[in-house]
Amino acid sequence: MRRSDSIADMMPEELRQSRYRMKRCFQRYVSMGSRLMKQRELMEEAPADDKDTLAKSFLGYVISCTHEAVVLPPYVAFAVRTSPGIWEYIKVHSAHLTVQQITPSDYLQCKETLYEYDDPHSPMLEVDMGALDLSAPRLTLPWSIGNGMSLVTRFIMSSSTACRAQAAKPLLDYLLALRRHRHKLLINGTLDTVGKLQTALLLAQALVSGVRPDTPYEQLEHGLQELGLERGWGDTAEACSDMLGCLSEVLQAPDPASLDSFFSRVPSVLDIVIFSVHGYFGQEKVLGMPDTGGQVVYILDQVRALEEELIKRIERQGLINYCTPRILVLTRLIPEAKGTNCDVPLEPIHNTKHSSIVRVPFKTQHGDDLRHWVSRFDIYPYLERYAEDSCAKILDILQGKPDLVIGNYTDGNLVASLVSRKLGVTQGTIAHALEKTKYEDSDVKWREMEHKYHFSCQFTADMIAMNTSDFIIASTYQEIAGSKDRPGQYESHYAFTMPGLCRFATGINVFHPKFNIAAPGADQSVYFPFTQKHKRFTDLHPQIEDLVYGREEDNSDEHIGYLEEDRRSNKPVLFSMARLDKVKNITGLVEWYGQNKRLRGLVNLVVVGGLLDPSQSKDREEIEEINKMHSLISKYQLKGQIRWIKAQTDRVRNGELYRCIADTRGAFVQPALYEAFGLTVIEALNCGLPTFATNQGGPAEIIVDEVSGFHINPLDGKEASNKIADFFQKCKEDPMYWNKMSTAGLQRIYECYTWQIYAAKVLNMGAIYGFWRTLDKEEKQAKQCYLQMFYNLQFRKLAKTVPRMGEQPEQASATE
Numbered sequence: 001m002r003r004s005d006s007i008a009d010m011m012p013e014e015l016r017q018s019r020y021r022m023k024r025c026f027q028r029y030v031s032m033g034s035r036l037m038k039q040r041e042l043m044e045e046a047p048a049d050d051k052d053t054l055a056k057s058f059l060g061y062v063i064s065c066t067h068e069a070v071v072l073p074p075y076v077a078f079a080v081r082t083s084p085g086i087w088e089y090i091k092v093h094s095a096h097l098t099v100q101q102i103t104p105s106d107y108l109q110c111k112e113t114l115y116e117y118d119d120p121h122s123p124m125l126e127v128d129m130g131a132l133d134l135s136a137p138r139l140t141l142p143w144s145i146g147n148g149m150s151l152v153t154r155f156i157m158s159s160s161t162a163c164r165a166q167a168a169k170p171l172l173d174y175l176l177a178l179r180r181h182r183h184k185l186l187i188n189g190t191l192d193t194v195g196k197l198q199t200a201l202l203l204a205q206a207l208v209s210g211v212r213p214d215t216p217y218e219q220l221e222h223g224l225q226e227l228g229l230e231r232g233w234g235d236t237a238e239a240c241s242d243m244l245g246c247l248s249e250v251l252q253a254p255d256p257a258s259l260d261s262f263f264s265r266v267p268s269v270l271d272i273v274i275f276s277v278h279g280y281f282g283q284e285k286v287l288g289m290p291d292t293g294g295q296v297v298y299i300l301d302q303v304r305a306l307e308e309e310l311i312k313r314i315e316r317q318g319l320i321n322y323c324t325p326r327i328l329v330l331t332r333l334i335p336e337a338k339g340t341n342c343d344v345p346l347e348p349i350h351n352t353k354h355s356s357i358v359r360v361p362f363k364t365q366h367g368d369d370l371r372h373w374v375s376r377f378d379i380y381p382y383l384e385r386y387a388e389d390s391c392a393k394i395l396d397i398l399q400g401k402p403d404l405v406i407g408n409y410t411d412g413n414l415v416a417s418l419v420s421r422k423l424g425v426t427q428g429t430i431a432h433a434l435e436k437t438k439y440e441d442s443d444v445k446w447r448e449m450e451h452k453y454h455f456s457c458q459f460t461a462d463m464i465a466m467n468t469s470d471f472i473i474a475s476t477y478q479e480i481a482g483s484k485d486r487p488g489q490y491e492s493h494y495a496f497t498m499p500g501l502c503r504f505a506t507g508i509n510v511f512h513p514k515f516n517i518a519a520p521g522a523d524q525s526v527y528f529p530f531t532q533k534h535k536r537f538t539d540l541h542p543q544i545e546d547l548v549y550g551r552e553e554d555n556s557d558e559h560i561g562y563l564e565e566d567r568r569s570n571k572p573v574l575f576s577m578a579r580l581d582k583v584k585n586i587t588g589l590v591e592w593y594g595q596n597k598r599l600r601g602l603v604n605l606v607v608v609g610g611l612l613d614p615s616q617s618k619d620r621e622e623i624e625e626i627n628k629m630h631s632l633i634s635k636y637q638l639k640g641q642i643r644w645i646k647a648q649t650d651r652v653r654n655g656e657l658y659r660c661i662a663d664t665r666g667a668f669v670q671p672a673l674y675e676a677f678g679l680t681v682i683e684a685l686n687c688g689l690p691t692f693a694t695n696q697g698g699p700a701e702i703i704v705d706e707v708s709g710f711h712i713n714p715l716d717g718k719e720a721s722n723k724i725a726d727f728f729q730k731c732k733e734d735p736m737y738w739n740k741m742s743t744a745g746l747q748r749i750y751e752c753y754t755w756q757i758y759a760a761k762v763l764n765m766g767a768i769y770g771f772w773r774t775l776d777k778e779e780k781q782a783k784q785c786y787l788q789m790f791y792n793l794q795f796r797k798l799a800k801t802v803p804r805m806g807e808q809p810e811q812a813s814a815t816e
C-alpha cells in the first residue's frame with residue numbers, strides 16, 4: 001500500500017468481496033457490547049473457521065496494522081498505524097459494512113464513551129497543538145523521522161534561494177544579535193544591511209588572504225574591525241578565511257553543506273543550562289537512590305562532552321582568550337541529603353573546567369526550604385516557584401542569559417520551558433523515558449492511577465514542554481517512532497485522551513522537524529575494552545575478586561549467594577546490572593537461568609542491583625522485586641551458581657567489573673521488559689563484553705542482532721535463555737566466536753555511540769534551531785501564547801491538586 005492510499009477508500013470494496021465472512025467477524029466483535037479491543041483480541045476473536053480467510057484478507061491487513069479498536073455497537077472504530085508515525089482512523093458499521101474515515105478527535109470521542117467520568121454530557125476540553133503549526137515543514141517518510149536538522153537546513157536553504165535578499169535579512173538580524181555579554185561577536189551594528197555585510201565579507205576575504213595562513217587573529221583584529229567585523233571568525237587567518245567564505249556562500253548560494261558548516265562555526269552557543277530537577281543529582285553515592293539512574297550518568301557525561309566540544313569550537317573561533325564556555329546543571333537542593341552532596345548549593349563537575357551543579361531548593365507554602373526528597377511523581381506543585389528561583393540564580397551566576405537551556409524528563413522539561421520563555425532563549429528537550437508508554441492505557445485510565453502517579457500533571461506538562469521546545473533530542477529512532485509493530489514513545493502522544501480531563505486532538509507530530517536523534521555514549525576513560533591491558537585498573541582486581549567470588553559469609557550485607565566454581569575453573573560469567581525495578585526484569589533473568597539447566601551448566605550468573613534487605617528499601621516496587629529475588633534463589637536452589645550483589649555506585653570499579661567479566665569470556669544481559677535507551681548496553685559493549693539485550697526499546701537499535709550482539713525477547717524467557725546458552729555452547733566449540741562478537745560490538749560503538757558524535761550534533765542543533773526560532777516569528781509566538789494559556793488554565797490547576805508530599809515526613813516513592 002502506498003502512503004497516499006487511504007484505508008477508508010479501499011476498504012469498502014475489499015469488504016464486499018467476502019461480505020458474508022466479514023459480517024460474521026464484525027458481528028462477533030460487537031456481540032460483547034462496547035469495549036476497547038487490542039490488535040491481539042481482534043485476531044483471536046474472529047470466528048474460528050474464518051481465521052484463515054481473515055488473515056489473507058484486506059481486513060486481516062487492517063487488523064495487523066490496528067493498534068486498538070473501539071467497539072460501540074453497531075460500529076467498530078479502528079486506530080490504524082500503517083507505518084511508524086502514520087495513523088488513520090476509520091469507523092465501520094458492523095451490519096452494513098460501510099466505512100467512514102474519521103478524525104483523531106472523533107476517534108478519541110468514541111473512546112471516551114467507554115470510560116465513565118463525572119459528566120459525560122458536558123463537553124471536554126479539546127486541545128489541538130498542531131493547529132498553529134501552519135507553516136512548519138514536515139518530514140514525509142517514516143524512516144526520515146528524527147532527521148529534523150537536515151530538513152530545517154534544506155528549508156532555510158530553499159527559502160533563501162527563492163528570494164535571497166529578503167531571506168538573508170533574518171540571518172543578518174541573527175548575526176547582529178550575537179554577543180557575549182556586552183561584546184558583539186562576528187559583526188557590529190555598522191553592517192545593518194545584507195549588502196553592506198556582503199561587501200565587508202569580500203574586503204575581509206582580501207585582507208586575510210593577503211597574509212600567511214597561520215597569522216594569528218590578533219594581528220588581523222584591527223583591520224577586520226574597521227570593516228565592521230568583530231571577534232569570532234577564527235583563531236588564524238586561515239580559519240577566518242574559511243568562515244568568511246562559508247558565510248559568503250550562505251548569503252549567495254546556500255547549500256546544505258555550507259549551512260551546516262556555517263552553523264557549526266558560528267559562536268552562538270557558549271553558555272548552556274541543563275535542568276534535571278527531581279532526583280538526588282550528584283557525582284557520588286547517588287546511583288541507586290530513588291529516581292536516579294541513567295539520567296544522572298547521562299547528564300554528567302553529556303556535560304563533559306559538551307564542554308570539550310565547546311572549548312574546541314571556541315579555540316577555532318579565536319575566542320579562547322576572551323570567553324569561557326559555561327555549563328550549569330540545575331537541580332534540587334535537598335537539605336536531608338542522606339550522606340550525598342545534594343545539600344551543597346554549588347559543586348564543580350569533576351573532570352571539567354567550567355561546569356558546575358547548581359542546587360536550588362524547593363519552597364514550601366510558607367516559603368521555607370523543603371527538606372526532604374520528593375518522588376518525581378509528586379513534585380508538580382513545586383516547579384513554578386523552582387523555575388523562578390533558578391532563573392534568578394542562573395542570571396546571577398552567568399551574569400546574563402544562557403544561550404541554550406536543555407530539560408531532562410518531565411519536570412526538567414517543564415522548568416526549561418518556563419525559563420526559556422521568560423529569558424527568550426533556545427530550548428532543547430530530552431525525555432530519557434516518557435511515562436505514558438510504560439503503563440498500559442495510562443491515558444484513559446489516568447484517574448485510577450492519579451493518586452499514585454499524578455499523570456494528569458505529567459502528561460499535561462509533557463505536552464507543554466514538547467510543544468514549547470525548539471528541538472527534541474532522542475537517543476534512538478524507536479524512542480520517537482517505535483518500530484513496525486510498536487508505536488514510539490513520542491508517537492504515542494500524537495492523539496490521545498484523558499477522559500474527563502482533556503482530549504489532545506493533536507499532541508505532537510513525530511514528522512515535525514524538531515525531532516532529532518543524538519545517541520549518547522559511555523565515558524571511554526571508564527568504559528574501555530578489556531584488551532587495553534595498560535589502562536586497566538588492576539589495583540581494583542582484589543576487591544572485584546572478593547565481590548564476585550568471595551565467600552558468601554564475608555561482607556554478607558553486600559551480596560547474597562556464591563559461585564562454587566571459582567575464577568580458576570574458567571566458567572564464564574553471565575552478568576547483569578540495573579536498578580531493581582520491575583521493568584528492568586532482573587528477576588525475570590534469574591528465573592530464566594533457574595529454569596535452564598543447559599545454561600546453568602555453561603555459565604555462572606552475577607547480578608548487580610537494588611538492596612538485598614527489603615526492610616531497608618522505601619520503594620514499593622523495589623521491595624517486591626527484592627522479595628522475588630530471594631524466593632527465586634531458593635526455589636531454583638541457585639546458591640553456588642549465583643552471586644547477587646547490591647547496587648554499586650563506584651563507576652570506575654563498575655567499568656573494571658565489566659572488563660573482569662569479559663576476562664572470563666562471559667556476556668552481559670539486559671533483560672528489561674522495556675528499555676528507553678539502555679546505558680548499560682553501551683557500557684558493556686565499550687568494554688568488549690558480548691551483549692544480549694531486550695528487543696523492546698532502545699537496545700534493539702543499538703545492537704544489530706547476531707552481528708554486534710544479540711536481541712532477546714523478554715517475554716519469552718525460554719527462547720532467550722536458549723539463545724544465550726547456544727552462544728556459550730558455540731564459544732566452547734569455537735573460541736574465536738567470542739572474540740568476533742566482542743570486536744563487532746566495539747565496532748558498532750565507535751561508529752555510532754560516542755559522546756564526541758553526540759556533542760557535535762547537539763551544539764549544531766543549538767545553533768540551527770536558535771536561528772530557526774527567529775523565522776516565522778509571529779506564528780511561533782501565537783503558538784507560545786496558546787501554550788501559555790494552556791499552562792495557566794490547565795497545568796496550574798492540576799498542580800494544585802497534588803498533595804505537597806515533601807512537607808510531610810518522608811513518603812515511599814511510587815517509582816516506575
Ligand code: UDP
Nearest residue numbers: 287293294295297578579647648678679680
Ligand atoms: N548503575 C550503577 N550501579 C547499579 C546499577 C546501575 O552504576 O547498581 C548505572 C549503570 O552503569 C548505568 C546507569 O546506572 O550507567 C543505568 O542506566 P540505564 O540507562 O541502563 O538505566 P536507567 O536506570 O536509566 O533506567
Ligand code: LCN
Nearest residue numbers: 294295432676677678679
Ligand atoms: C533513563 C532510562 O530509563 C534509560 O533507558 C536511559 O538509558 C537513561 O535514562 C539515559 O538516557
